[in-house]
Amino acid sequence: MSCGRGKPSRARVWEAYGSHIAEGSTLSHDKERSHSVLVERLSWESVEYDAREISRMPDKENPLREVNRLCFLLETFLNSHSGFDRDDLPGWLELFHVMMNGSEDKMEKAARVLDRAMRVPKTLSDREFYGIRPSSKD
Known part of the structure; x- marks a missing residue:
């Protein structure tokens, strides 16, 4: 998006x-x-x-202060993850949404993230994730 x-x-x-x-x-x-x-x-x-x-x-009187603050936090969040790729933006935005909203209970937030992750049908082998190529035997 x-x-x-x-x-x-x-x-x-x-x-x-x-x-x-x-x-x-x-x-x-x-x-x-x-x-x-x-x-x-x-x-x-x-x-x-x-x-x-x-x-x-002054910042305290700016009616868009909260919007600007959230944009700053989102930009900081995305820049702090070296694995961020624009093609994966929806997933990163969903994670940011979970972090910024809902329960203050960290375990509940972690459970929400894991629940969503488990609903994704795609599987990825370690070799695919780490980019490891099978060794060839000569």
């Missing part, structure tokens, strides 16, 4: 986010024009903030 690099177009925003968020949600944003496609097609409520205005506000 990524819009790619650079300024997102309406088409890229729709492709990346359109199927992941429920109709009737509220979008709080900084008047990014490409976000309007989500508001239009999914009947979202739009709460817009002028980016020039909020950039001058």
Whole structure:
């Protein structure tokens, strides 16, 4: 779920986010024009903030402070894992979601992650995971 690099177009925003968020949600944003496609097609409520205005506000008064904080935490989370690959973004986002939401009980969170992992039907041998090639006998 990524819009790619650079300024997102309406088409890229729709492709990346359109199927992941429920109709009737509220979008709080900084008047990014490409976000309007989500508001239009999914009947979202739009709460817009002028980016020039909020950039001058103290952090405590910034209405998008929590959004910025979560973006910072997500970026830090992804950058702290050397195995992160953009192709695996949905799985990493799901793990981040579990970490940031739900119960404060760490064992319950671990159980949720393991439960989800066990539902994945794909198996991977040690050799595939570690990239080990069978030795050839000459």
